[in-house]
Amino acid sequence: MKALFFTLLLFFNYLPAQGQSxxxxxxxxxxxxxxxxxxxxxxxxCIYIPGGPGQGYPSFELMGGNHLEKNxxxxxxxxxxxxxxxxxxxxxxxKMVQDIEELRQHLKLNKVFxxxxxxxxxxxVSYAKKYPQNVKGLILANVTLHFLNNESVKEQIxxxxxxxxxxxxxxxxxxLSSELSKLSxxxxxxxxxxxxxxxxxxxxxxxxxxxxxxxxIIDFGMAVISKPKEYPEYYADYAQSTKDIKVPTLIITGxxxxxxxxxxxxxxxxxxxxxxxxxxxxxxxxEKNPEFIxxxxxxxxxxx
Numbered sequence: 001m002k003a004l005f006f007t008l009l010l011f012f013n014y015l016p017a018q019g020q021s022x023x024x025x026x027x028x029x030x031x032x033x034x035x036x037x038x039x040x041x042x043x044x045x046c047i048y049i050p051g052g053p054g055q056g057y058p059s060f061e062l063m064g065g066n067h068l069e070k071n072x073x074x075x076x077x078x079x080x081x082x083x084x085x086x087x088x089x090x091x092x093x094x095k096m097v098q099d100i101e102e103l104r105q106h107l108k109l110n111k112v113f114x115x116x117x118x119x120x121x122x123x124x125v126s127y128a129k130k131y132p133q134n135v136k137g138l139i140l141a142n143v144t145l146h147f148l149n150n151e152s153v154k155e156q157i158x159x160x161x162x163x164x165x166x167x168x169x170x171x172x173x174x175x176l177s178s179e180l181s182k183l184s185x186x187x188x189x190x191x192x193x194x195x196x197x198x199x200x201x202x203x204x205x206x207x208x209x210x211x212x213x214x215x216x217i218i219d220f221g222m223a224v225i226s227k228p229k230e231y232p233e234y235y236a237d238y239a240q241s242t243k244d245i246k247v248p249t250l251i252i253t254g255x256x257x258x259x260x261x262x263x264x265x266x267x268x269x270x271x272x273x274x275x276x277x278x279x280x281x282x283x284x285x286x287e288k289n290p291e292f293i294x295x296x297x298x299x300x301x302x303x304x
């Protein structure tokens with residue numbers, strides 16, 4: 001299971017269109033952590049929050065997210081303890097939220113769109129709840145708002161049994177994690193571990209090929225995964241608190257997304273939400289790129 005959220009590191013060669021601005025730099029947070037970021041594109045400002053936990057931004061940017069730059073000024077950031085950013089002694093959720101706010105201030109941005117993928121949804125909604133006055137709109141792509149929740153894990157177990165041609169059996173909630181771990185090991189032994197993310201092995205081959213050329217640190221992700229008692233806030237249910245978030249919210253979900261669950265988005269309670277369901281898996285920004293890009297642009301045009 002742990003490996004599932006670390007495999008979303010996809011890269012693709014891309015040249016920005018003529019006329020687009022592009023800059024890459026570091027800034028220092030108020031608690032003296034160096035954060036790596038990149039600004040590219042033109043239009044409304046949109047800060048991207050990676051998934052993982054702890055993946056760097058190139059997994060989204062270079063597998064098709066950069067096509068958004070034609071109509072959006074994309075601000076990509078490596079979270080503390082991730083990608084090219086520095087390590088920290090503190091990876092608590094409030095620090096991750098504050099890093100986004102300090103980057104916004106550093107870039108002298110007013111209200112921004114906030115986009116998140118997968119695990120990044122937890123950080124995005126936490127920011128929107130604390131700083132609603134700074135958010136024009138939330139864009140949540142294949143996100144989880146309750147990391148490793150029972151219903152999504154049960155769906156993964158059922159799917160794994162289907163792939164392995166095994167019968168489903170009743171599993172108690174306190175045994176779900178160990179059951180999924182066992183099934184995931186069996187899938188990996190048959191070279192099918194990637195199926196929670198995508199049906200296309202070529203996507204994974206490309207990921208492995210390019211990822212090997214881009215070394216990065218994964219301290220944040222390892223802290224969340226290996227120290228759940230130290231970072232319990234990442235395992236809380238944030239879907240319920242979304243009823244208090246009134247900013248316009250676009251939810252993009254995959255009809256075949258087994259990484260966060262195909263029905264998890266139904267628990268979100270945003271007051272002002274639009275749901276777009278795309279016939280694909282967890283990596284819609286790559287495998288369904290034109291539909292994904294147009295969905296985002298349509299939402300931004302309406303809310304800007």
